[in-house]
Amino acid sequence: NAGVMQNPRHLVRRRGQEARLRCSPMKGHSHVYWYRQLPEEGLKFMVYLQKENIIDESGMPKERFSAEFPKEGPSILRIQQVVRGDSAAYFCASSPGVNTGELFFGEGSRLTVL
Amino acid sequence: KQEVTQIPAALSVPEGENLVLNCSFTDSAIYNLQWFRQDPGKGLTSLLLIQSSQREQTSGRLNASLDKSSGRSTLYIAASQPGDSATYLCAVRGESGYSTLTFGKGTMLLVSP
Numbered sequence: 001n002a003g004v005m006q007n008p009r010h011l012v013r014r015r016g017q018e019a020r021l022r023c024s025p026m027k028g029h030s031h032v033y034w035y036r037q038l039p040e041e042g043l044k045f046m047v048y049l050q051k052e053n054i055i056d057e058s059g060m061p062k063e064r065f066s067a068e069f070p071k072e073g074p075s076i077l078r079i080q081q082v083v084r085g086d087s088a089a090y091f092c093a094s095s096p097g098v099n100t101g102e103l104f105f106g107e108g109s110r111l112t113v114l
Numbered sequence: 115k116q117e118v119t120q121i122p123a124a125l126s127v128p129e130g131e132n133l134v135l136n137c138s139f140t141d142s143a144i145y146n147l148q149w150f151r152q153d154p155g156k157g158l159t160s161l162l163l164i165q166s167s168q169r170e171q172t173s174g175r176l177n178a179s180l181d182k183s184s185g186r187s188t189l190y191i192a193a194s195q196p197g198d199s200a201t202y203l204c205a206v207r208g209e210s211g212y213s214t215l216t217f218g219k220g221t222m223l224l225v226s227p
Contacts, residue, residue: 004157006157035215035217042219042220043158043217044217045214091157091158093215102160102163103148103160103215105157105159106157108157
């Protein structure tokens with residue numbers, strides 16, 4: 001049973017470009033969470049999604065960031081017009097349901113903005 | 115707003131020592147508390163999950179306790195080994211609605227041979 005799969009593991013973008021990060025949850029999990037880890041900071045919640053629904057996006061920056069979890073395929077975190085401050089590790093986690101226990105995390109995608 | 119604090123921020127011990135990592139949280143209305151391990155450049159590995167109704171959980175050399183009313187949890191590592199060197203993260207999940215995890219900044223542990 002594969003764990004949470006994230007790709008790419010490392011991504012380099014120049015300022016103004018777009019970054020797309022993908023997350024495939026564990027088999028049987030329908031809930032996906034995105035977190036961001038800035039250097040020397042703890043993990044910060046960004047967005048919580050179920051299939052085709054955004055449940056909680058209270059941690060998402062108001063501009064340039066968007067997330068989706070389509071009926072088919074992985075969840076996508078999209079960052080438009082990246083800036084240097086977007087450089088961070090972005091982690092995806094999944095769970096089988098609401099408040100049903102553990103979150104399982106992927107290896108993360110490390111974005112570097114030049 | 116929930117805040118999670120971990121003390122100490124860093125800890126260095128010789129191999130074989132027993133050690134305790136501390137986690138405190140400001141809002142006691144939690145659903146569960148989870149301890150994770152993070153190796154440099156890697157993802158998070160779940161170590162122990164304590165439901166709000168539980169007092170402790172054990173896995174091998176690890177024991178985590180929870181005192182919900184006082185907003186505290188400890189992670190006890192027995193007979194530490196160099197392979198235990200990592201950052202340990204504490205996270206709490208609120209009990210209301212679709213609450214998500216709030217993380218502390220972690221304790222960076224170094225166990226020297």
